[in-house]
Amino acid sequence: MSTRGADVTKPYADIGVIGGSGFYSFLEEVTEVSVDTPYGAPSDSLFLGELAGRRVAFLPRHGRGHKVPPHRINYRANLWALRSVGVRQVLGPCAVGGLRPEHGPGTLLVPDQLVDRTKARAQTFFDGEPLPDGTTPNVVHVSFADPYCADGRRAVLKAARGRGWEPVDGGTMVVVEGPRFSTRAESRMHSAAGWSVVGMTGHPEAVLARELELCYTSMALVTDLDAGTETGEGVSHTEVLRVFGENVGRLRTVLSDAIGALPATMDRDCPCTRALDGWEPGIRLP
Numbered sequence: 593m594s595t596r597g598a599d600v601t602k603p604y605a606d607i608g609v610i611g612g613s614g615f616y617s618f619l620e621e622v623t624e625v626s627v628d629t630p631y632g633a634p635s636d637s638l639f640l641g642e643l644a645g646r647r648v649a650f651l652p653r654h655g656r657g658h659k660v661p662p663h664r665i666n667y668r669a670n671l672w673a674l675r676s677v678g679v680r681q682v683l684g685p686c687a688v689g690g691l692r693p694e695h696g697p698g699t700l701l702v703p704d705q706l707v708d709r710t711k712a713r714a715q716t717f718f719d720g721e722p723l724p725d726g727t728t729p730n731v732v733h734v735s736f737a738d739p740y741c742a743d744g745r746r747a748v749l750k751a752a753r754g755r756g757w758e759p760v761d762g763g764t765m766v767v768v769e770g771p772r773f774s775t776r777a778e779s780r781m782h783s784a785a786g787w788s789v790v791g792m793t794g795h796p797e798a799v800l801a802r803e804l805e806l807c808y809t810s811m812a813l814v815t816d817l818d819a820g821t822e823t824g825e826g827v828s829h830t831e832v833l834r835v836f837g838e839n840v841g842r843l844r845t846v847l848s849d850a851i852g853a854l855p856a857t858m859d860r861d862c863p864c865t866r867a868l869d870g871w872e873p874g875i876r877l878p
């Protein structure tokens with residue numbers, strides 16, 4: 593196994609997956625690693641292992657047993673922890689509501705745009721607060737016009753097609769604060785704006801990855817049609833879990849194929865790798 597110059601005495605992975613807790617059973621020879629960060633504790637330990645011939649770190653977004661709600665996730669600690677074990681490319685599978693009738697349950701959408709409608713989440717590492725090591729982050733404004741990695745998106749789209757699961761290529765994910773689902777009026781507003789899916793965790797995950805010069809790609813599995821697009825009872829958690837359960841197998845397969853198709857970390861040549869060019873961060877990235 594090539595460790596690509598990493599310190600072999602340390603746990604190492606160059607691809608990160610932030611997802612539901614059903615995913616790490618896929619990894620081979622899993623090592624559980626507890627990581628602390630200057631921004632506090634991540635949602636859980638990292639689970640490091642091999643998948644599709646690559647070194648992968650898996651982080652259960654909501655912690656084991658799904659204990660952390662979307663608005664309480666320490667997104668900064670999660671991304672920092674992944675980078676600190678060597679991760680440079682992140683895949684973020686998540687469950688979302690469809691905002692268009694044609695994006696029904698079971699649709700896999702690989703968004704190319706994002707709208708932030710969260711309210712109270714720390715969404716930058718560069719907030720002027722000193723870190724425990726005495727350094728203080730400077731003010732940094734990263735480009736976020738294209739929030740997702742083009743290479744990562746290509747890998748996921750190709751992987752899905754290769755498994756006969758025709759994905760939706762592009763679309764806008766609106767991220768709401770939660771933990772409640774949307775009202776019908778909110779949902780109609782999101783649909784009328786032309787957005788495709790609604791989720792609760794896609795932000796600030798994507799922007800924090802960008803601030804650490806990590807590639808980030810979202811894989812959005814539609815588990816329900818949002819309240820404004822149907823006349824029934826609205827979204828129920830039971831239904832979300834049922835549809836997720838039905839699709840988790842093929843989602844893992846596509847995830848594994850996508851991991852195998854990602855460029856080697858040393859070969860990355862996307863703009864994600866230059867997000868901090870021209871800025872003096874003031875802190876040392878892990």
Ligand SMILES: [Zn+2]
Pocket residue numbers: 741742743744806807808862863864865
């Ligand atoms: Zn990238």
